[in-house]
């Protein structure tokens with residue numbers, strides 16, 4: 001018998017791999033713990049001590065103090081994490097099975113949660129008094145009365161504006177399809193993982209798309225209304241950009257979750273990459289793609305309305321104008337029309353999506 | 358005998374990225390025209406072995422030769438050319454569900470076609486005639502224009518066989534082709550494999566679970582256990598003792614007919 005070309009000692013290999021993994025996990029656990037402790041001290045000091053107990057308006061800020069807290073946290077983190085009794089160790093699955101380890105990580109997790117909730121409450125200054133004061137209620141009354149007695153004089157204009165909004169959303173959705181398709185294939189892990197160069201394309205595109213997607217369409221609209229001027233075009237581009245980024249992710253996830261079997265079967269016939277994609281991948285993803293796209297049109301109609309508020313054209317811009325003039329009856333009509341259109345779009349898109357499945 | 362070896366596997370190892378050592382130095386020869394059956398418990402490495410032969414999986418070490426040519430590390434066009442001569446049929450049929458039966462069968466010709474015409478679905482008339490002939494061989498010509506997922510499991514597997522026949526394969530790999538079918542259907546599918554083997558002269562390597570089928574169809578048997586070959590011989594040589602060796606002490610043979 002010939003010797004195998006590569007010397008393989010699988011048991012040893014697996015064991016070594018496991019040990020390395022454990023080291024990495026421990027470092028991760030310590031980092032996690034340090035972060036948790038840092039966060040806890042910071043919240044205790046700034047939100048609870050300065051804000052509530054001392055009731056300071058301006059919070060003092062110094063890098064020395066923060067640096068000091070950070071160092072202390074890392075030290076505690078290392079000791080606590082290394083002893084394998086910490087929350088981080090528990091999360092990474094390294095914690096000891098002792099009672100102390102269990103108790104300490106549970107109490108700490110509970111403290112973290114409560115602290116966050118209390119700090120959140122304080123920061124947003126939740127005030128039920130404003131919501132139910134006599135003044136507040138009167139204001140609400142005035143607006144709701146106006147909203148329910150809409151002014152039909154501007155019906156023609158509003159209808160035109162809302163059609164503009166629907167078209168704007170439709171064009172943004174349609175134009176998004178070709179670039180989204182291309183990008184989704186380039187950001188599907190299972191298609192791109194084989195070579196280092198395709199994998200780097202995958203990685204870079206993912207980062208860019210994540211970045212674009214994390215910026216809300218509203219902000220894109222502000223950017224583009226400065227770039228190309230206020231109006232429907234700015235709104236359309238804003239929606240287009242966000243739609244591409246958001247749908248490319250959904251599409252590529254659909255590609256990643258296809259059945260591998262047909263891909264194997266087509267590859268086994270000697271087909272090339274493009275043929276494999278056309279015969280084994282595309283048929284599995286047309287339906288999800290169609291469904292996402294139709295749903296996105298529906299979302300885009302709603303977003304186009306909001307984008308209009310910052311100058312993206314259509315019904316939103318009109319709403320903004322009447323709201324600025326405090327003409328609440330006109331605002332009422334516009335709001336009702338938006339509600340009806342959104343409801344109809346929602347219904348239609350749900351029906352279409354049902355029908356194609 | 359060695360002049361007509363179609364596949365030569367030497368010292369084949371496969372370690373998956375997860376660390377599983379699925380094949381541990383497998384060596385075997387497949388002879389032209391035989392019906393070789395591979396048996397073994399779930400997880401013994403049967404699928405991995407077949408996939409290393411047509412390189413759907415990359416061997417970690419060792420060599421695979423096809424018709425005397427070392428194909429262990431070939432890539433791209435060269436690999437695709439070799440694959441056109443090796444058909445494969447799967448347990449889950451792996452048809453393109455939303456396409457017609459005819460188009461599924463035509464897909465077997467992809468390796469011989471230029472990219473653009475194949476994507477446009479521009480198959481020459483000879484291909485379509487050939488596809489119909491192959492559907493005839495497996496007896497489902499009348500379903501040619503049905504959607505593939507409308508067919509029963511047994512019919513779908515026949516489509517898969519017809520698809521692999523489009524490659525005019527020298528070798529047909531079948532990975533538990535009847536494992537998700539009922540006994541009667543299993544038998545009829547196995548008869549199609551026998552027909553392909555005997556009448557068309559295609560060498561078959563087939564993974565199977567049921568010994569009754571093995572005895573009926575195999576001309577030679579190989580048994581894998583935990584990634585190693587533990588038995589090699591004729592079907593009738595698998596007696597009680599070997600059976601326990603291959604499948605473990607607790608195992609008992611179930612009969613299907």
Ligand SMILES: Nc1ncnc2c1ncn2[C@@H]1O[C@H](COP(=O)(O)OP(=O)(O)OP(=O)(O)O)[C@@H](O)[C@H]1O
Nearest residue numbers: 373374375377379398399400401402403404405406
């Ligand atoms: N893609 C994969 N990644 C990691 N491990 C795998 C992969 N495919 C198979 N394995 C592992 O390799 C071993 C052999 O699997 P293989 O599928 O070849 O066995 P099999 O004999 O075909 O089993 P079955 O009868 O269940 O199909 C198993 O332990 C399995 O878990």
Ligand SMILES: [Mg+2]
Nearest residue numbers: 403404405532
């Ligand atoms: Mg298998």
